[in-house]
Each structure stands twice: as structure tokens, then as C-alpha cells.
Amino acid sequence: MTSRLAPLALLVLLSGPSSAGAGQYETLDYHIQQMIVQSAANDEAGVQTFREQLDNLRRPEAGDAAQAQPLFQQGLDYLNHNQPKEALSAFRQAFIADPADAETAGQLGFSYLRLGRLKEAERLLVYALALAPARSASWLHLGQVYGQSGDATRSAGAFANAYRFAQDRPRLAGQLRQLAATDSADAVRAGAAQALRPGQSAPATQLPAAGKSTSVADLPPPAVATPVPVSPPVAPPTARTADPAPSTPPAGGALLDSLRQGLSNLAKPANTTAPNVGLRPMSVAVGDNPGQQIYQNSIPRTCLIVTFRNGKTDSLGSGLLVSADGLVVTNHHVIENADNLAVKCGERESVARVGKRSKEPDLALLMTTLNRVDGFVLNDAYSQELIGLEVFVIGNPYGLEGTFSTGVISGLREIDGVRYFQISAPISPGNSGGPVILRDGSVIGIATMGLKKGQNLNFAIAAAELIHSGLFDPNRMKISAARGKNP
Amino acid sequence: MNGGFRGAAWLLAVGCATTPALAQDSERSRYYIQQMIELAATNDEAGVNAMQRMLEQEPRPAPRDPAAARAALQRGQAALRTGDLNVALTAFQQAGRDDPGNVDAVNHLGLVERKLGQFPDAERDLQRALALEPTRASAWFQLAQVYGLSEDGRRARGALANTYRFAQNPMRAEEILRNIAESEASDTLRTAAVETLRLYQLPVEVVIVPPLPANPGIVPLMTAPASGRKP
Numbered sequence: 001m002t003s004r005l006a007p008l009a010l011l012v013l014l015s016g017p018s019s020a021g022a023g024q025y026e027t028l029d030y031h032i033q034q035m036i037v038q039s040a041a042n043d044e045a046g047v048q049t050f051r052e053q054l055d056n057l058r059r060p061e062a063g064d065a066a067q068a069q070p071l072f073q074q075g076l077d078y079l080n081h082n083q084p085k086e087a088l089s090a091f092r093q094a095f096i097a098d099p100a101d102a103e104t105a106g107q108l109g110f111s112y113l114r115l116g117r118l119k120e121a122e123r124l125l126v127y128a129l130a131l132a133p134a135r136s137a138s139w140l141h142l143g144q145v146y147g148q149s150g151d152a153t154r155s156a157g158a159f160a161n162a163y164r165f166a167q168d169r170p171r172l173a174g175q176l177r178q179l180a181a182t183d184s185a186d187a188v189r190a191g192a193a194q195a196l197r198p199g200q201s202a203p204a205t206q207l208p209a210a211g212k213s214t215s216v217a218d219l220p221p222p223a224v225a226t227p228v229p230v231s232p233p234v235a236p237p238t239a240r241t242a243d244p245a246p247s248t249p250p251a252g253g254a255l256l257d258s259l260r261q262g263l264s265n266l267a268k269p270a271n272t273t274a275p276n277v278g279l280r281p282m283s284v285a286v287g288d289n290p291g292q293q294i295y296q297n298s299i300p301r302t303c304l305i306v307t308f309r310n311g312k313t314d315s316l317g318s319g320l321l322v323s324a325d326g327l328v329v330t331n332h333h334v335i336e337n338a339d340n341l342a343v344k345c346g347e348r349e350s351v352a353r354v355g356k357r358s359k360e361p362d363l364a365l366l367m368t369t370l371n372r373v374d375g376f377v378l379n380d381a382y383s384q385e386l387i388g389l390e391v392f393v394i395g396n397p398y399g400l401e402g403t404f405s406t407g408v409i410s411g412l413r414e415i416d417g418v419r420y421f422q423i424s425a426p427i428s429p430g431n432s433g434g435p436v437i438l439r440d441g442s443v444i445g446i447a448t449m450g451l452k453k454g455q456n457l458n459f460a461i462a463a464a465e466l467i468h469s470g471l472f473d474p475n476r477m478k479i480s481a482a483r484g485k486n487p
Numbered sequence: 488m489n490g491g492f493r494g495a496a497w498l499l500a501v502g503c504a505t506t507p508a509l510a511q512d513s514e515r516s517r518y519y520i521q522q523m524i525e526l527a528a529t530n531d532e533a534g535v536n537a538m539q540r541m542l543e544q545e546p547r548p549a550p551r552d553p554a555a556a557r558a559a560l561q562r563g564q565a566a567l568r569t570g571d572l573n574v575a576l577t578a579f580q581q582a583g584r585d586d587p588g589n590v591d592a593v594n595h596l597g598l599v600e601r602k603l604g605q606f607p608d609a610e611r612d613l614q615r616a617l618a619l620e621p622t623r624a625s626a627w628f629q630l631a632q633v634y635g636l637s638e639d640g641r642r643a644r645g646a647l648a649n650t651y652r653f654a655q656n657p658m659r660a661e662e663i664l665r666n667i668a669e670s671e672a673s674d675t676l677r678t679a680a681v682e683t684l685r686l687y688q689l690p691v692e693v694v695i696v697p698p699l700p701a702n703p704g705i706v707p708l709m710t711a712p713a714s715g716r717k718p
Contacts, residue, residue, distance in 0.1 A: 024657050024658075025657060025658065060655075060656045060658075060659075061655060061656065063659075089670075092662055092665070092666055093666075095659065095662055096659060096662055096663055096666065099656050099658060099659040099662075105658075108662070117690070117692065119690035120665070120690045123658070123661070123689075123690070124658070127658045
């Protein structure tokens with residue numbers, strides 16, 4: 001489409017039903033998304049057309065700028081001192097005082113981004129861009145939001161607009177190169193790299209070889225006391241080039257090869273002699289080390305789950321074998337965005353497909369080829385008497401395979417009608433979907449989320465929820481209602 | 488059933504069944520407002536719109552002395568700015584008497600009564616303001632606070648839902664709701680804000696884990712949770 005025809009076609013599209021009748025935010029979002037699409041297609045005329053459309057929309061009523069200004073300044077100070085939670089509070093008050101200021105809305109969106117609250121960040125940044133469509137910083141942050149959400153395509157379009165509208169283009173290109181090389185999210189790196197490729201607005205010259213990603217230890221500490229799913233993006237196993245995502249995901253053997261390659265780069269547990277199949281007899285454990293006994297028995301049935309999206313590794317989590325014919329249970333949030341799945345239970349690997357899934361409770365049942373290994377015994381118990389009982393957790397936090405931790409059942413919590421055990425055993429991103437085990441080896445819960453604030457305030461969906469969820473045939477389960485005493 | 492038909496059905500139902508039973512205009516207005524709250528709490532847009540139209544057809548009170556009302560309103564606003572709530576209260580009461588149809592005066596009266604903790608009076612006068620202008624988001628917001636501080640979670644949620652529904656700037660209203668959801672000391676109001684955000688499927692982070700129930704019992708899965716916290 002030539003640049004002269006493009007605006008006309010876009011105006012025709014705009015007069016259609018796409019945005020008619022939509023709410024205020026939806027109308028703004030429609031225009032911003034169109035700017036991203038046009039930008040990703042390097043259609044300058046299209047971007048400008050939608051920018052003009054935004055400029056012509058009715059502006060929100062100005063608020064009290066005098067009241068907002070000191071709050072805004074306070075927010076900047078907090079950001080400069082790496083206090084995003086406090087910054088969020090200050091920028092929010094400034095925004096409430098004067099919602100017509102694009103700078104304030106943009107900084108509020110950025111604060112949400114810093115806190116990992118991507119949905120809120122997206123809404124505020126879209127709003128900020130609707131107020132000031134040429135605000136490069138908001139495009140840059142929106143690109144990061146989409147990238148961190150796993151959407152490399154929209155990330156690239158937003159990054160390209162960041163460059164397009166940048167006052168200081170060399171500086172912005174440097175920021176994009178930095179993101180392409182070092183950001184911890186695959187899709188952010190891919191989006192930034194795509195925006196830097198020839199044909200896009202930003203120049204690809206002097207694109208450095210990608211370096212290592214930000215390590216977990218470099219990330220700022222979490223600050224909001226909120227239950228968060230514990231499924232992280234996969235850290236890149238090696239330095240990678242800035243190739244765009246392939247158009248089709250790997251499947252079958254290629255998927256397993258990809259899994260193996262990825263797994264080989266993840267940190268392994270020190271003991272690599274985990275059994276191949278079957279259960280270790282209890283007697284192999286060191287006599288006065290019940291943890292070792294439980295570990296040996298559980299590790300062949302505890303799974304690492306790797307998800308793939310747009311042909312690339314997306315996230316990882318944990319799971320547990322629950323039947324002798326290869327059924328694996330994990331959290332729904334671990335697999336919800338996956339195009340393909342691979343699992344590794346003990347030393348055995350398999351591709352997997354989703355049999356059933358449920359958002360509430362947050363559970364999914366995967367079907368694998370990993371037969372000939374007995375599944376965990378599920379424990380139906382859920383009562384006050386369990387509080388104080390010792391529990392053991394196995395999972396893959398941050399890719400550290402087979403990490404074993406202990407704690408106690410701290411409480412019973414019912415959240416949105418779903419029963420959880422609050423446990424003190426440490427869990428981290430990557431533990432999602434893994435087993436919480438009693439001393440008798442039965443699984444009492446599925447590790448699901450933790451509070452960022454506080455210490456060891458973690459939550460596991462009660463196994464009783466799984467048993468009664470209808471996710472799979474109870475006849476294929478092994479169920480116990482024991483209290484988890486010593487075997 | 489489409490929205491238009493539902494709205495018509497509401498109008499018919501209300502017109503046929505309730506009007507004869509409610510003699511007083513003010514009682515009828517309050518009934519419509521309570522219906523708007525109930526319907527908003529369940530996100531029944533057609534029902535809310537129908538009640539809004541009913542309210543807009545109610546007769547307006549005749550002014551006695553509009554000029555005196557405006558002067559009293561200005562005195563009240565000045566006193567409010569300096570924090571002299573009792574002076575403001577007297578002035579707004581005077582303005583409301585001189586012109587019962589002056590929505591600013593009646594709304595400010597409700598606001599001051601809420602600030603003074605006179606919740607029944609505040610509820611009555613904020614409902615008067617909403618009877619005059621059913622889309623007045625600030626009055627809905629004040630009314631939500633009255634209900635929240637009176638531990639009436641359901642009505643607080645309905646009033647907050649109408650605050651968002653009628654907000655001139657929904658993004659600002661969204662942030663106000665998030666601010667309440669994350670920072671408000673009153674459990675009832677905070678919960679109502681969380682529920683309102685969920686009602687409109689807006690992102691929210693719950694900062695406090697629900698308290699431990701006395702006897703959790705066994706809740707069957709795949710049924711709606713008893714807490715009703717889902718949108």
C-alpha cells in the first residue's frame with residue numbers, strides 16, 4: 001500500500017464498527033494498537049494517521065496541576081531512590097489530582113511496570129500515549145510491558161514507535177540495544193532486536209552480540225504484599241543472538257531437542273544419580289534423615305515443565321506425576337500461554353499436551369508418555385489438625401532442578417472458594433505446580449503462590465481440591481486420608 | 488434478552504408494580520436509587536439505565552430563593568476550604584432550603600454530613616442529590632463511603648460501581664478505586680473497591696489474604712464461591 005493511499009484506507013477502517021460503541025479506554029487502546037501494528041509494518045503514514053486521530057479525540061478535563069506537581073516530584077524522587085512502591089503511591093495521587101497530564105500518567109504506568117503489575121502498566125501507558133502519542137518514553141515502557149507479557153510482536157511495534165518519536169534517537173537506540181542484549185525476558189529481547197533490524201525505524205548498525213541476561217540476584221526485591229503465581233520466564237540458557245522468533249513452534253522431536261538443550265543449561269542438583277524409573281524403597285534413606293528418604297522417593301515423580309510459545313521457551317514450572325500412565329498435574333498458570341509443552345520427571349522426558357485445565361482452582365492435567373512410574377499418593381486431608389505438620393516441597397525454582405525444602409503447615413486459607421494450605425516452606429518462581437509432601441510421602445498440596453511481602457508466606461492448593469476437581473478419573477488416583485505421620 | 492428489551496422490561500415492571508405503592512416523590516426517588524445500587528452491584532447495565540430514566544422523569548422541586556441559595560453555597564464552600572465543617576453545614580443547609588433543586592448545595596451538604604460522621608443524614612442528602620442528577624459520580628462516591636463506613640458492603644459496592652459507571656474520566660476513577668482497594672483502612676470499603684474493580688474486570692492486586700474461616704469445611708468445586716467475590 002502506498003503511503004498516499006494508506007491514510008485513506010485507514011480512515012475508511014476507522015469509520016467501521018471496530019471502535020464504534022467501545023468504552024473510552026477501548027477507544028484509546030484501539031488507536032494505540034493500530035499505531036503499534038502500523039509501526040511494526042513500518043507504515044509511517046499509517047502511524048501518523050492514527051496519531052492524528054488520537055490528537056483529535058476529546059481531551060480529559062484538566063485537574064489541579066498545582067496540587068499534582070509536588071506529588072509528581074515526590075514520585076520522581078522515590079524512583080531515583082529505587083523505591084517503586086512509594087513512587088507508585090505518589091504518582092497515583094498526582095494522577096488523581098490531575099489526570100490530564102501525560103507525564104504523570106506515564107510515570108504511573110512505569111511504576112506499575114517496575115512492580116511487575118503489567119496489566120495496570122499497560123492501561124496507564126496506553127492512556128498516557130493517548131494524551132501524548134509522541135511520548136517516546138511511554139512507548140519504550142509499553143514495549144517492555146508487552147515483552148514481559150511474552151508478546152514480542154507488539155513489543156517490537158512499541159519499541160519502533162519509541163525510536164520514531166525519540167528526541168534523542170542515538171540514545172534511544174542505545175537503550176534498545178541494551179534491552180536486546182540483556183533483558184531477562186525473551187520477548188523483550190526479541191522485540192527490541194526486531195525494532196533494531198533494518199527496515200524498522202531504529203538502526204541496526206553496531207548491534208552488539210547479545211550478552212548474558214540479568215541474573216535473578218540483580219532483580220530488585222519484591223515490594224508488594226500480594227500473592228503472585230510462582231512461574232518465572234525462562235532465563236536464556238546461553239548468550240543468544242538477536243534473531244526474531246521463528247514463525248512456527250518446534251514440535252515432537254525438535255521440541256524434545258530444544259528441551260534437552262534448555263535443560264542442559266539449567267542448574268542441576270548436586271546429586272545426579274536420581275533413579276531412572278520406579279520407586280526407591282524407603283530403606284535406602286539414611287536412617288535419621290527422613291528428608292532424604294522423601295527426596296529419593298519423590299524425585300522420580302516430580303516434574304520440570306517447560307513451556308514454549310511462538311517457538312521459543314517461555315516459562316518453566318513444576319508438576320507431579322499422579323498416575324502410572326503418565327498423567328502430570330501442575331498449575332493452570334504455568335501452562336496457560338503455552339503453544340507446546342515438555343516435561344521431565346526424574347530423568348525421563350516427554351512432550352505433553354493439556355488434558356484438562358481449570359482456572360479456579362488453578363490446576364491443569366497434562367498427558368505424557370511417562371508410564372511405568374507410579375504416581376504420587378494424593379492426601380485428601382484438610383483440617384485444623386494438620387497445622388504444624390512438617391511438609392516437604394520439591395520443585396524447580398528459577399530452574400534449579402529438584403530443589404528440596406521443608407517447612408510446616410502454617411494455616412488453612414480459603415480464597416475465592418478454593419482451599420489452600422499456607423505453608424512456611426520456601427518456594428520461589430518455578431515451584432508452581434510442584435508437590436507439597438507429608439512425611440508419609442503423600443501429597444497434601446500443589447505449590448501455587450506466595451506473598452511477596454513477609455517471609456515464607458506461601459500457599460498450596462489442597463490436594464483435596466484436585467481429588468474432587470473432576471480433572472481426572474478418581475479411579476486413576478491413589479488417595480490417602482492419613483495425617484502424614486511417619487511411615 | 489438484549490439490553491434494550493431488558494431496559495423496557497424494567498420500565499414496565501417498575502411503572503406497573505411499584506409506582507402506586509409509593510406515594511411520596513422522595514420515597515420513590517430513594518427506591519429508584521436503591522435499585523440503581525442493587526442493579527449496579529450485579530453489573531446490570533440495562534436495569535441501571537432504566538432506573539436512571541425513571542429518576543430523570545421525577546418532578547424537580549421548585550426554588551424559593553435561588554440567589555440566596557447561591558450565596559449560601561459560596562459561603563459553605565469557603566468554610567469547607569478552611570475546614571470549618573459546622574459553618575459549612577449550616578450554610579449548605581440554608582442553600583438547600585432556599586433552592587432544594589440546587590444539586591451542588593445538596594451534594595455538598597451530604598459531603599459535610601459524611602465528614603462529620605452523620606451517616607443517616609449524609610445518606611439522605613446524597614440520595615437527594617442523586618435524585619436531581621443520577622449520573623453525578625461524586626455523589627455516588629460519597630454515598631459509597633457512607634455505606635462502606637456503615638459496614639454495608641453490598642451497597643458500597645453498588646455505589647462504587649455507579650461511581651465508575653458515571654465517571655467522566657474512567658481511568659482516574661479506576662485509580663481511585665485501586666487506591667481504596669490497596670490503602671483504605673475500612674475493610675468493608677476496601678473490599679467493595681476490590682469487588683468493583685473485579686466487576687468491571689479491571690486489574691487489581693489484593694493485598695490482604697482473606698481471614699481464616701472458623702470452620703473451613705468442604706466446599707464443592709465447580710460451584711460459585713460462597714464469598715461472591717468473583718465478578
